[in-house]
Amino acid sequence: MSQQTALIIDDEPDIRELLEITLGRMNLHTRSACNVKEAYQWLERESFDLCLTDMRLPDGTGLDIIKFVQKNHSQTPIAMITAYGCVDTATQALKAGAFDFITKPVDLVRLRELVSSALRLRKEPTAPAPVTEGPLLGSSLPMQKLRSQIAKLARSQAPVYISGESGSGKELVARQIHQQGGRAQQPFIPVNCGAIPAELMESEFFGHKKGSFSGATEDKPGLFQAAHGGTLFLDEVADLPLAMQVKLLRALQEKAIRPVGSQQEQLVDVRILSATHKNLAHEVAAERFRQDLYYRLNVIELLVPPLRERPEDIEQLSNSILARLSADGLPVRLHPDALAKLQGYIFSGNVRELENILERAYTLAEGEFIHPHDLKTNHMPSAAPQPTVAAKAQAAPQHASSNDLSQHALESIDNLEEHLEEVERKLITQALEETRWNRTAAAERLGLTFRSLRYRLKKLGID
Incomplete structure (x- = not known):
């Protein structure tokens, strides 16, 4: 050589x-x-x-x-x-x-x-991932452009801000940037910034020394140390409190961190990818996000297209989802009329909503095809076309109250889903106990197909 x-x-x-x-x-x-x-x-x-x-x-x-x-x-x-x-x-x-x-x-x-x-x-030169396999499916022009951008960004160490709506696949994009780059053999550490209590953030990100606070019974590395040599993906980065934003900015600038309770800094070699479903520029304007950190994270912005902008990808995505659902059972396919119905639906929840609709349909379908009546799309609102920036600015007060209502509605839906799952879990467990855990007999008692019961057992985590 x-x-x-x-x-x-x-x-x-x-x-x-x-x-x-x-x-x-x-x-x-x-x-x-x-x-x-x-x-x-x-x-x-x-x-x-x-x-x-x-x-x-x-x-x-x-x-x-x-x-x-x-x-x-x-x-x-x-x-x-x-x-x-x-x-x-x-x-x-x-x-x-x-x-x-x-x-x-x-x-x-x-x-x-x-x-x-x-x-x-x-x-290790890389090429765009094929459209027939892998997590980023689709042959539409927006997806071809996205894969091309990922291949280019994978060859850099620049921080990338991945923007896009909820359910559009921002973490999948981050993983592809990591896997196609020179850090592929090193750790990929994703973290949901909104899921960490504010009082534990510094310790979670930078680690702590034994005895540095009550309950610190041993040295503990943080997320930066865990991602050393690899990639740290900060999901929902807009949810970071301002105090933590200051500490994160310094870590990015110095490429070094100081564990809680330590007097010495540690050099860290980490590539930062970040994402949020919020408009980060609006968060900066509202003084909820530091402008200097915004510019440090948003060196390059990568937009993940919503599903409504690539309806031609729905067939391929649906086939992939159904193949995964049918992995240990009889194969189920979309009837052409069902596919047409999906292609005419505006997905407010993007690929995540498509997965949810197909999971429900899979449990309802009696034969080898999913028909239009199996697709329960009318229980969720269709998304209206996104307003322009000018329109958003002009209608700011109205949008604020509308967004509040939407948030309350989503929280109510989530609570209802949790309640229904708990009721479903109790009914299924009771039927299984009464039939001495004979799943075929339990399915008959519940009025379900065996395949539908098996899917629900897996979804609810009932062993």
């Missing part, structure tokens, strides 16, 4: 020498340039596995080199060297296509981690 080569671009001889020695000890062959012109000459003569460039150069900037590499050598990872604290510069570099950035004075541990990640990425 030929020795891997790196191009170092910096006008300071001491910095160039430091980088050459460090990369040489990692068994990389290095070339050096002191300005943009010389860098272009090297890039035209040779192929490189990695580029490191300073931001300020005598005849241009590192951004010029990043754009040149993106245009002419798109498979070559390039990292920016910036002055300490220049967050805006680092953000510009990432948006221009830089793989990552490192600040001066250069931390050698961080540099070696960056180089290793870049070389893994260079060694």
